[in-house]
Amino acid sequence: MPFTLLQTDTESKARLGRLDLPHGTVETPIFMPVGTQGSVKTLHPDDLDALGAQIILGNTYHLWLRPGHELIKDMGGLHQFASWEKPILTDSGGFQVWSLAKLRKISEEGVRFQNHLDGSKMMLTPELSMEIQAALGSDIAMLFDECPPYPCEEKYAAESLALTTRWARRCKDWVTQNEPRSGNGRQHHFGIVQGSIYADLRAQSATELAAMDFDGYAVGGVSVGEPEEEMFRAIDNAVPFLPENKPRYAMGLGTPPQILEMIGRGVDMFDCVMPTRVARHGTAFTLDGPIQIKNLAFARDPRPLCETAHPHVARFSRSYIRHLFRAGEILSLRLLSFHNLHFYLRLVSDARQAIANGTFVSFKNSFIKRYLKQP
Amino acid sequence: MPFTLLQTDTESKARLGRLDLPHGTVETPIFMPVGTQGSVKTLHPDDLDALGAQIILGNTYHLWLRPGHELIKDMGGLHQFASWEKPILTDSGGFQVWSLAKLRKISEEGVRFQNHLDGSKMMLTPELSMEIQAALGSDIAMLFDECPPYPCEEKYAAESLALTTRWARRCKDWVTQNEPRSGNGRQHHFGIVQGSIYADLRAQSATELAAMDFDGYAVGGVSVGEPEEEMFRAIDNAVPFLPENKPRYAMGLGTPPQILEMIGRGVDMFDCVMPTRVARHGTAFTLDGPIQIKNLAFARDPRPLCETAHPHVARFSRSYIRHLFRAGEILSLRLLSFHNLHFYLRLVSDARQAIANGTFVSFKNSFIKRYLKQP
Numbered sequence: 001m002p003f004t005l006l007q008t009d010t011e012s013k014a015r016l017g018r019l020d021l022p023h024g025t026v027e028t029p030i031f032m033p034v035g036t037q038g039s040v041k042t043l044h045p046d047d048l049d050a051l052g053a054q055i056i057l058g059n060t061y062h063l064w065l066r067p068g069h070e071l072i073k074d075m076g077g078l079h080q081f082a083s084w085e086k087p088i089l090t091d092s093g094g095f096q097v098w099s100l101a102k103l104r105k106i107s108e109e110g111v112r113f114q115n116h117l118d119g120s121k122m123m124l125t126p127e128l129s130m131e132i133q134a135a136l137g138s139d140i141a142m143l144f145d146e147c148p149p150y151p152c153e154e155k156y157a158a159e160s161l162a163l164t165t166r167w168a169r170r171c172k173d174w175v176t177q178n179e180p181r182s183g184n185g186r187q188h189h190f191g192i193v194q195g196s197i198y199a200d201l202r203a204q205s206a207t208e209l210a211a212m213d214f215d216g217y218a219v220g221g222v223s224v225g226e227p228e229e230e231m232f233r234a235i236d237n238a239v240p241f242l243p244e245n246k247p248r249y250a251m252g253l254g255t256p257p258q259i260l261e262m263i264g265r266g267v268d269m270f271d272c273v274m275p276t277r278v279a280r281h282g283t284a285f286t287l288d289g290p291i292q293i294k295n296l297a298f299a300r301d302p303r304p305l306c307e308t309a310h311p312h313v314a315r316f317s318r319s320y321i322r323h324l325f326r327a328g329e330i331l332s333l334r335l336l337s338f339h340n341l342h343f344y345l346r347l348v349s350d351a352r353q354a355i356a357n358g359t360f361v362s363f364k365n366s367f368i369k370r371y372l373k374q375p
Numbered sequence: 376m377p378f379t380l381l382q383t384d385t386e387s388k389a390r391l392g393r394l395d396l397p398h399g400t401v402e403t404p405i406f407m408p409v410g411t412q413g414s415v416k417t418l419h420p421d422d423l424d425a426l427g428a429q430i431i432l433g434n435t436y437h438l439w440l441r442p443g444h445e446l447i448k449d450m451g452g453l454h455q456f457a458s459w460e461k462p463i464l465t466d467s468g469g470f471q472v473w474s475l476a477k478l479r480k481i482s483e484e485g486v487r488f489q490n491h492l493d494g495s496k497m498m499l500t501p502e503l504s505m506e507i508q509a510a511l512g513s514d515i516a517m518l519f520d521e522c523p524p525y526p527c528e529e530k531y532a533a534e535s536l537a538l539t540t541r542w543a544r545r546c547k548d549w550v551t552q553n554e555p556r557s558g559n560g561r562q563h564h565f566g567i568v569q570g571s572i573y574a575d576l577r578a579q580s581a582t583e584l585a586a587m588d589f590d591g592y593a594v595g596g597v598s599v600g601e602p603e604e605e606m607f608r609a610i611d612n613a614v615p616f617l618p619e620n621k622p623r624y625a626m627g628l629g630t631p632p633q634i635l636e637m638i639g640r641g642v643d644m645f646d647c648v649m650p651t652r653v654a655r656h657g658t659a660f661t662l663d664g665p666i667q668i669k670n671l672a673f674a675r676d677p678r679p680l681c682e683t684a685h686p687h688v689a690r691f692s693r694s695y696i697r698h699l700f701r702a703g704e705i706l707s708l709r710l711l712s713f714h715n716l717h718f719y720l721r722l723v724s725d726a727r728q729a730i731a732n733g734t735f736v737s738f739k740n741s742f743i744k745r746y747l748k749q750p
Contacts, residue, residue: 038698042705046687067674067698074675075694083690299442300449312421315458319450323413323442330417330705 002188002215003028003247011361013239013266016352019216019247021087021139022185023079026054028247028268029351031259031344032089034276037062038072038082041276042330042337045084050312051341052349055087055139057271060132061096061124065115069135077137079183089271090138092129092192095220095252098147106146108163126170134180134187141180142218143171145192150226157196164194165208172212188215190249196221197230199237206241217242218249219267232261239266256285256347257371260364263351270348275340280333282325285343289371293336298322305335310342377563377590378403378622386736388614388641391727394591394622396462396514397560398454401429403622403643404726406634406719407464409651412437413447413457416651417705417712420459425687426717427724430462430514432646435507436471436499440490444510452512454558464646465513467504467567470595470627473522481521483538501545509555509562516555517593518546520567525601532571539569540583547587563590565624571596572605574612581616592617593624594642607636614641631660631722632746635739638726645723650715655708657700660718664746666693668711673697680710685717 007016017028033040033048036059040048048056058078063069075081078088094111097104101113101122110125126144133141145164148157168191180187191209195201209217219238222231235250242248249269250262259270275285282293286306291298293305301318313335324332347367354363368374382391392403408415408423411434415423423431433453438444450456453463469486472479476488476497485500501519508516520539523532543566555562566584570576584592594613597606610625617623624644625637634645650660657668661681666673668680676693688710699707722742729738743749 037702037704038695039702039704039706042709044687044706044709045690062702066702067694071675071694075677075692081692081695081698083695300446302450312419315420317450317456319442319446320413320456320458323456327412327414327437327441329412329414330708331414331419333705334417334419334709 001245003245005245007355009264009355009360010358012264014263014351014355014360015266015268016355017247017268021055021188022183023085023087023139024054026087027352029263029348030054030269031348032057032269032271033341034059034271034273035082035084036273037066038078040341041280042334043341045082047312047338048084050310051338051345053086053341053345055089056084058082058088058090058136058138059093059096060090060129060136061093061100063136064093064132065117069132073135073137077135079137087139088136089140090133090136090142091251092142092144093124093132094129094145095147097124106163108166110144111146126167127174130171130174130178130180134178137180137182138187139182139185140188140190140216143168143189143191143214145194145220147221147224148194148196150196150221150224150230152196154196154198154201157194157198157201161194161201161205164192165205168209168212190214190216190218192218192220192251193238193242194221195234195237197226197234199233202234202237203241206238210241210243214246216247216249216269218251220251222250223252223254228258231258232265235262235265235267256344257368259344259347260351260367263348264361264364272344275344276337279336279340282336283340284336285340287367287370289373293318293322293325293332295322305339306343308343308346309339313339313342376620378620380620382730384639384730384735385733387639387739389638389726389730389735390641390643391730392622392643396430396563397558398460398462398514399429401462402727404638404723405429405644406723407432407644407646408716409434409646409648410457410459411648412441413453415716416655417709418716420457422687422713423459425685426713426720428461428716428720430464431459433457433463433465433511433513434468434471435465435504435511436468436475438511439468439507440492444507448510448512452510454512462514463511464515465508465511465517466626467517467519468499468507469504469520470522472499481538483541485519486521501542502549505546505549505553505555509553512557513562514557515563515565515591518543518564518566518589520569520595522596522599523569523571525571525596525599525605527571529571529573529576532569532573532576536569536576536580539567540580543584543587565589565591565593567593567595567626568613568617569596570609570612572601572609574608577609577612578616581613585616585618589621591622591624591644593626595626597625598627598629603633606633607640610637610640610642631719632743634719634722635726635742638723639736639739647719650719651712654711654715657711658715659711660715662742662745664748668693668697668700668707670697680714681718683718683721684714688714688717
């Protein structure tokens, strides 16, 4: 069993765990920096080590299109290609086909679409998604799912969910036949709970997937434009039907307060492009909420981005980083990306410590109160 | 005396020296990475330390325009602002006014122009250039000069040179009155030899500046579009008239073979944007000449960029860096910039070693032969 549940909070559903993967051990709750194209944007693997990143994410859709999974396989797999020795999780490509590709047409077989790079017509199926992820050699591969939009009629959500479940069986069959590897171990596979905003569908999806005995379970179809309370409800509707002894992963989330709320609802794993994406637009996370570094208020501000900034970034003033950002200097994107990932990784590290100490709920409430400037 | 001449080559004019500056010691011959806007493009000061950079360059024109020298002075000077504790050389702004600004009008007083950022009308004078550089607090400030174009009539070159010499006196007067500091020491000042392609004018310029007793001397007005042999001739025409016991600096040069040719002609200091600029266009330096990483030939090339690549870069294959570059990933710009600067810094370090060993000319010839693929 790759997952060990070490401790459960008494005042919330927060859990402390350990995930033993072929390329190393991951402490949960964990945040996974996103390396869409085989690189966490602007950062070097040495930076990720300095940040204490334990696992990163790679995007199957992007790597399949460019440079191609066969090339990466020939170059020794994604770990060797990207010179990253620690665990990697790859998504299934389903979400990017949904959000980036054009002329998407779903059938029982899979999804036909035109890719966003050159408009070529392509088809992604459950088997091909697993084959690509096997070639990449990630520690955790996600099952190929269909992500319904928000809002979504119950009938569509139910049919989509049924398709996701049938695709999950086909993924499972492919894995059983091909026994994909990751380094010296076996590749692990996570199912994805769908069902949109419908509690009975979320329960059905979670139950069906749990019966198929995957290594972990994600809650998908969140962060697709729904209000925050629907996002929390999707988690609440799925978690009770997922096995205690398997890790739970909320895909593509969220703000720092949302991460803590999700941990309190029993989620163990997170990924989100937000820290690096907003960095490239000049936003830095601080304990008092996000700041926009372009703001004139920071022109002569000698302070570091945040009182908890990593020394790699804290040696620079807001004044200097603002200057670099306005001057279009790439170093500013590096510093802001590094800082924001540090903020997220510190957040989950502090959360783990608080769970261990039995103080998670008060930590969460006090963090959120300051961050959202609540009275 | 800040400069100590340690050794002179017997087969060439190459020199081994040491330059003691307020923020540290520089071994010569040296290459200075260019930090135009207070940042060596794409790199962190930790990277520059890893590269063994001993001194970097800052651009007076750019920093004056944005964020402004008064702001940098208020933030503790350029060293503290950019979090770089080792020596910094600043140029005078003259070259950027010549190459970037518009509607340039030269008078005895100085140069009127419209800046390239917002078109504001501004004026740069010898006194203002020295004042800005004093505010930046660089270890070495360059005198404000007039850079004639190439080609250039002898009459224009002679008049321009006379102006440069009169401006040099005004710079010297300003320095004598204001005694600018750099950290705990005094700021050092280098004159700039002009005179275009005319040997008698180069001699005159060098002689006049040498009589004013500056801390070092640059050869300016090179790398302005002239053929390589004119560039070498400009150096050859100036060097015999410069004092032995002062460092010599060839501004804005050059290719790796040119650097070695210049060292063999008695030049001690170099700066050039080329290594970082071509990096951002996908070019990497190798012992066999430059390569363009986008080339299809590198798609599955498992080798590092160059057999002498630094471990920070050598851990990645050409295949991976090519992928990153094609995908627009900033990490590729970092790796190529880091690599090219490492190539240049290693080149001057190898040159120093060869001078010390008495093998400089054979080192130079064998490097150039391989680099230029000579039979």
